[in-house]
Amino acid sequence: MVNPEVIQLEGQIRKCDLFESCLAAAGQPIELSQIGAGDPRRGSHDAKILIVTEAPDRRSATGSAYRGATGTRIMKMFLRTEYGICVDYPDYGREGLIAFLRDMRIYQTSAVKCMLAGEPSALGEQVIANCRKRFLDKQIELLADIELILPMGRMAIASVFHVPLTSVDLRSLIGRPGAGILERDPHYRKMIVGLPHPSGNNRQFNPPLIHEGERLADVKFKASFVRALNGIRVKLEKMGYPLRKIPRGRVEGPLDRY
Numbered sequence: 001m002v003n004p005e006v007i008q009l010e011g012q013i014r015k016c017d018l019f020e021s022c023l024a025a026a027g028q029p030i031e032l033s034q035i036g037a038g039d040p041r042r043g044s045h046d047a048k049i050l051i052v053t054e055a056p057d058r059r060s061a062t063g064s065a066y067r068g069a070t071g072t073r074i075m076k077m078f079l080r081t082e083y084g085i086c087v088d089y090p091d092y093g094r095e096g097l098i099a100f101l102r103d104m105r106i107y108q109t110s111a112v113k114c115m116l117a118g119e120p121s122a123l124g125e126q127v128i129a130n131c132r133k134r135f136l137d138k139q140i141e142l143l144a145d146i147e148l149i150l151p152m153g154r155m156a157i158a159s160v161f162h163v164p165l166t167s168v169d170l171r172s173l174i175g176r177p178g179a180g181i182l183e184r185d186p187h188y189r190k191m192i193v194g195l196p197h198p199s200g201n202n203r204q205f206n207p208p209l210i211h212e213g214e215r216l217a218d219v220k221f222k223a224s225f226v227r228a229l230n231g232i233r234v235k236l237e238k239m240g241y242p243l244r245k246i247p248r249g250r251v252e253g254p255l256d257r258y
Contacts, residue, residue, distance in 0.1 A: 001044065001045050001046040002038070002045055003045040003046075003142060003143075005142050006045050006139070006142050006143070007037045007038050008037070009135065009138055009139065009142065010035075010036075010037035010038065010039075010042070011037035012135075013032075013033055013035070013037075013113045013135060014032060014033065014034055014035075014036075014037075015032070016032060016113065016114075016134065016135075018130045018134050019032055019114070021126070021130060022114065022124075022126070022127045022130050022131075025124040025125075025126035025127055025130075026116075026123060026124050026127050027118075027122055027123065027124045028116060028117050028118035028119075028122060028123065029116075029117035029118070030114040030115065030116055030117065030127070031114055031115045031117075032113075032114055032115075033056050033113050033114060033115060034063070035056065035063070035064060035065045036064070039064050039065045040098045040101075040102075041064050041065040041066045041067070041071060041097060041098060041101070041108075042065050042066075042101075042107060042108055042109065043101035043102070043106045043107035043108050044101055044102050044104075044105050044106060044107055045107065045143065046105055046145055047105045047106055047107035047143050047145060047146060048105045048106075048145050048146060048147050048148065048239060049104070049105060049106045049107070049146070049147070049148045049149075049150065050106075050107050050108075050109070050139075050140065050143060050146045050148070050149045050150070050190075051074060051106060051107070051108045051109075051150045051152065052108075052109060052110065052111050052136070052149065052150065052151040052152065052156040052159065052160055053070060053108065053109075053110045053111070053152050053153060053156055053197065053198070054110060054111055054112065054120050054152070054153040054154075054155040054156050054197055055110050055111070055112040055113070055114065055115065055116050055120060055123075055155065056110055056113070056114075056115055057070070057115070058115055065108065066097070066108055068200075069198075069199065069200035070197075070198050070199060070200075071097055071108065072094050072097065073198040073199075073200060073205065074108070074152075074198050075096075075097055075100050077198065077205075077229075078100075078104070079091050080207070081246065081247060082207035082208075082209055083207055083208075083229055084208075084226060084229050084230060084233065084246055085229055085232055085233045085236065085243075086233070086243055086244040086245070086246050087104065087236065087241060087242065087243060087244075088242035088243055088244045089103065089104065089242075104241070105145070107139075107143055107146075109135075109136065109139055110156070111128060111131060111132070111136060111151070111155050111156040111158075111159035111160070112127055112128060112131045112155060112159075113131055113135055114127075114131075120153070120154065120155045121154065121155075121165070123155065123165070125164060125165055125166075128155060128158060128159050128165060131159070132159050132162075136159060136160075140188050140190075146188075146190055147190060147191065147235075147239055148190065148191050148192075148193070148232070148235050148236075148239070149185075149188065149190050149191070149192045149193075150192075150193055150194075150195055150232070151192065151194055151195070152194075152195045152196065152197050152198055152205075153195075153196065153197030153198075153199075153202075154168040154170060154197075156197070157170075157173065157180075157194045160185075160188075160192060160194075161182075161185070161192070161194070162187055170194075170196060170204065170221075171217070171220075171221055171224070173194055174194060174195065174196065174221070174224045174225055174227075174228050175223070175224030175225060175226070175227030175228040175231075176224070176227075180193070180194040180224075180228060181193050181194070181227075181228060181231045191235055193228050193231050193232050193235075194228070195225075195228055196225065204221065204225070208222035208223070208225040208226050208229070209222070210222055210223075
């Protein structure tokens with residue numbers, strides 16, 4: 001399914017009319033993304049699940065979407081046993097991303113559409129607000145079948161939850177009912193589950209397996225991450241997604257390389 005209004009909106013990202021305003025408010029250099037409209041790595045236009053990451057990296061934003069580790073690790077979260085969601089879908093590795101997004105009815109976008117030269121945590125709040133009003137709100141409106149929104153990382157959570165970036169504390173938010181898990185949020189009227197960012201450099205997104213000798217703070221965070229992931233699994237089951245039983249032993253596949 002192709003929604004021409006979604007395609008049109010995606011095309012406007014490359015020539016955003018708020019860019020100069022954002023550039024002045026960003027507090028760091030930013031650059032317009034050149035991801036093409038209709039890029040299949042963004043996902044399905046009849047999506048039931050919306051994934052919101054932080055901002056496109058340089059590798060993705062100068063070509064096609066989600067070319068780095070982020071897109072692959074998102075797919076791994078849904079499929080690999082150690083994350084505990086266990087969607088019943090074949091593990092084809094990185095090459096299976098486009099088909100996975102289509103078949104699982106997932107659409108991916110970023111909270112901020114421009115590439116950032118500095119740390120996301122140092123980005124001016126006005127840029128996040130501009131991108132939400134100009135693009136994200138419209139994307140959610142146009143993707144009419146969305147039932148579950150998964151903001152990943154502090155910037156995405158700030159945008160989707162409509163809170164200041166400086167107020168987002170992942171350790172107190174992830175997995176917390178009424179805060180990091182909203183059954184029906186007041187802005188979009190969807191279920192929202194906040195998650196860590198799936199960057200390959202972010203250890204907080206690693207499988208939440210508890211090892212002997214770990215710090216108590218890390219154990220508590222992993223337990224919170226497990227609650228968030230379990231909330232997603234329960235919602236997917238209600239939405240009719242096929243799920244595997246969670247096996248006791250480890251299941252291996254091509255995505256284990258990433």
